[in-house]
Amino acid sequence: MNTIKQNLPSPDALFPYLGAVLLILGGSYFFPQILGVDYLAQQLQIAAFLGVLALGATVVILLGHIDLSVPWVLAGAAIISTSLVGSGNPALAAAAIPAALLFGVLVGIVNGVGVAILRIPSMVWTLAVNSMLLGVAVLNTGGFNPKGEASPAMTLLATGDLAGIPVAFVVWMAVTGAMALLLKRSGFGRYLSAIGYNEKATFLSGVSTPSVIFAAFAIAGLCSALGGVMLAGYANQAYQSMGDPFLLPTIAAVVIGGTSILGGRGSLIGTVGGVLFITLLTSILSVMQITDAWRNIIFGLIIIVMLLLQTLRRKSQ
């Protein structure tokens, strides 16, 4: 009985799913097409981009840190992969995706150096790394949208479908599964939450806390880069500041999914729910064809209400 209870997701994690279902039902009252298979499959495809980014963010937030370098790791990976493909050299084109992912891991390690070795608050260090990446990108592309295109593999990742299921969604779920295994079945997952709760105690228990921090930021960089590759495949190009609109929704999705921003407590399954919720909310708000102003206002209010409900529910237990 106990093991069953342990394996069930916590109510915190189920909460955003409830919200997502309510959004679909509420939305379908005004727009019946929302219940259609096409619309929902399209939402899963779009959610995958945010979803991959949010997985990386969850790992870092579990640690009690935050990664603000997501926008330009994403854009950087997109620029690298599309320019390699656009170079016309088949060998370089084949290396497009691995090179972009490697770039993400490298930036993650740079992030780790600042946070784990220099002990700079991650919020500031990753911000500085982000602006340096912006600088490098502007320097390299001359401030214009970089030339290049997506390879067939990248397009497949982003827009293909497998028996009606979007490939992007499959990729998202595969990464989620792999990461869930890593967090559940390895010491790494436990150390992650342990550092989030109390870094000093974890260090005193003999855990090499810097290596855990390095690994977490490297994973986050990898996820951001994968998101960049997929988005480049979706748009068939890379463009300046393509990552900017993703930073805050990523954090919102993680937190709505029940992960504490202070670290230590949270789950990947909750993050997946949070991503579905945010994606559906954004999509339904745009289907409603209201102005940008109201979209922002309603988005902000609903996030606040969701967070308040989470706190209320926890308090009443």
Add this chain to the structure above:
Amino acid sequence: MGNLLRSNQREAIAILVLAVLLTLYLASHPSGPNTYVITIWANQCLILALAAIAQFFAVIVRGIDLSVGAVMALTNCVASYFVIGSGLDMALGIAAVLAVGVACGLFNGAVVVFGRIQPIVATLATASLFVGLALLLRPTPGGRIDYDLADAFTLDVFGIPTALIIAAAVIVLFWVPLRRTGLGLGLYAVGSSEQAAFQSGMPVPVIRLVSFAMGGLFAGLAGLYFSFVTTTGDAGIGPNYTLNSIAAVVLGGVALRGGVGTLTGAMAGAFILKTIGSLMFFSGLPPLAQPFIEGLILAGAIAIGGAGVLRVRNRLEVFGK
């Protein structure tokens, strides 16, 4: 004097760095150090300095405010409607602008204190709300601020830029007295240890609320001053100022874990950050390389601040509290 320096070491370093940067800037400026150049520089610095003060009030009580830029955008848009007309109209308009700032701050504070939501997440959501309201007022940039009033605040008095006089006034007339009140002490107490502050009988929720309200007030002032400089309303000014305000307080020696740092330091950090940017502009570096160098300097400055951990005697010290 020695004691004063030692107890304000972080600020002293920040001000020294600023002095060096400013000298470099004035020396490298093609038209040399004149009132006009210094006034333009001071105006840009003051906008960010006011935003940094808003951030300071969130950070000092161990919070963070991601809505600073959004409140600036909203107050800027409000100002573009009301700060025009007769003298009384403009006075009421300015009062309305600042009231909007305080209201935003109080709303943030209420969500954090009563809703028990972490400040970083709460202000992330309220920022979207405030930007939405700003867009409602000004879907596209427009409106106008009274030019005479704007000139009065953005030019100079007997050769001294008005912006620098305002900056000095904020420190001397607002911060120095505030630091000596119970509230000033309470800000540091709550930031250092909320539990200890609570157990000493301090009204922790009230202090937090007031701190957020003051943050809102200064974000409002930043929005108002931005309006004086640009004399128009634009709902899209937010994102840059939010992130730069965080970088500025850290450069100015304010610790993100709360309870350490001063308002003067936050302002100095903002001045440093802006001066680096301006210095870059006239330095003769290729324009495309400037964003990279700017990021590099920011990272370097922060890394030097963090290099203290390399000479700690006990490895446990690096974990802080």
